[in-house]
Amino acid sequence: MFNQYKNCVRLDSRLAVVAGGAGLIGTEIVKCLCAFGADVVILDVAADRGEAVTREAAEQGGSCRFDYCDLSAVPAITSEIARIEDSYGPMDVWVNCTYPRTADWNRKLEDVTPESWRANVDMHMNGYCISAGEVARRMAAREGGSIINVGSIQGQVAPDFRIYEGTDMTSPAAYTAIKGGIRMYSKYLASYYGRRNVRVNVVSPGGIFNNQAEAFIARYSDKTCLGRLASPQEIAPAVVFLASGAASYITGLDLLVDGGLTAI
Numbered sequence: 642m643f644n645q646y647k648n649c650v651r652l653d654s655r656l657a658v659v660a661g662g663a664g665l666i667g668t669e670i671v672k673c674l675c676a677f678g679a680d681v682v683i684l685d686v687a688a689d690r691g692e693a694v695t696r697e698a699a700e701q702g703g704s705c706r707f708d709y710c711d712l713s714a715v716p717a718i719t720s721e722i723a724r725i726e727d728s729y730g731p732m733d734v735w736v737n738c739t740y741p742r743t744a745d746w747n748r749k750l751e752d753v754t755p756e757s758w759r760a761n762v763d764m765h766m767n768g769y770c771i772s773a774g775e776v777a778r779r780m781a782a783r784e785g786g787s788i789i790n791v792g793s794i795q796g797q798v799a800p801d802f803r804i805y806e807g808t809d810m811t812s813p814a815a816y817t818a819i820k821g822g823i824r825m826y827s828k829y830l831a832s833y834y835g836r837r838n839v840r841v842n843v844v845s846p847g848g849i850f851n852n853q854a855e856a857f858i859a860r861y862s863d864k865t866c867l868g869r870l871a872s873p874q875e876i877a878p879a880v881v882f883l884a885s886g887a888a889s890y891i892t893g894l895d896l897l898v899d900g901g902l903t904a905i
């Protein structure tokens with residue numbers, strides 16, 4: 642009964658490429674895509690983790706492969722995307738969930754050098770934008786595809802520094818600039834290629850529980866409607882929804898998966 646609705650999130654025999662698929666959130670996106678029938682390729686610089694996620698997916702009956710790929714090496718991105726499509730075929734879904742950052746990423750604003758700023762913008766924002774642009778161009782030539790860039794609530798609102806007090810945590814200024822840039826570039830791509838049936842969306846998670854300092858967890862939780870941090874398993878279905886036919890009329894969206902933090 643009503644099969645067009647029952648199956649509208651299925652991704653059977655669709656090629657979904659997940660950059661950063663070996664990470665905290667990316668791993669769950671890979672598993673969720675596999676669960677809905679996609680043929681998944683993980684691109685990541687963490688080969689051991691990538692191979693482990695691939696094995697786990699195969700054990701559960703999923704179709705998943707791993708390919709080492711550095712998405713922050715900006716001059717090589719275009720040829721890397723060509724290599725991936727030559728190896729695996731035309732992609733239907735592109736997800737970028739990478740989180741490249743320098744070793745001094747968590748420095749306070751006053752201590753960030755211009756070199757560090759430029760390196761992070763280049764690796765993260767430029768890596769996301771140039772790869773999405775190249776994938777979109779290829780999808781447009783085929784008249785179809787779905788791109789999901791993983792953003793952050795920090796691309797919508799600035800950090801509330803009171804939640805970090807008494808901890809060694811912070812949120813770098815470059816993160817807000819980068820995620821805001823990715824969010825707006827995704828809207829640009831959605832507009833540019835919409836008539837060619839390429840949809841481009843952002844999924845912006847709130848803070849993910851990862852054994853942070855107790856004081857931070859309490860203060861952060863208090864800022865959300867749901868009163869807690871997220872789990873990576875709660876982010877993945879939003880990505881799969883946007884990848885699927887269930888979201889066929891959704892493009893240019895920044896889907897906030899933030900427990901209501903930005904609602905209050």
Ligand SMILES: NC(=O)c1ccc[n+]([C@@H]2O[C@H](COP(=O)([O-])OP(=O)(O)OC[C@H]3O[C@@H](n4cnc5c(N)ncnc54)[C@H](O)[C@@H]3O)[C@@H](O)[C@H]2O)c1
Nearest residue numbers: 661663664665666685686687711712713739740741793849
């Ligand atoms: N963890 C959070 O609380 C949180 C909250 C909001 C948004 N996000 C966003 O979610 C995304 C994933 O974050 P995460 O917490 O899973 O991070 P993570 O560090 O656990 O995973 C990131 C993955 O990207 C890979 N990677 C890094 N540089 C790469 C490169 N140059 N080329 C290819 N792969 C590369 C890493 O090896 C890793 O597997 C990021 O965009 C991050 O900004 C995270």
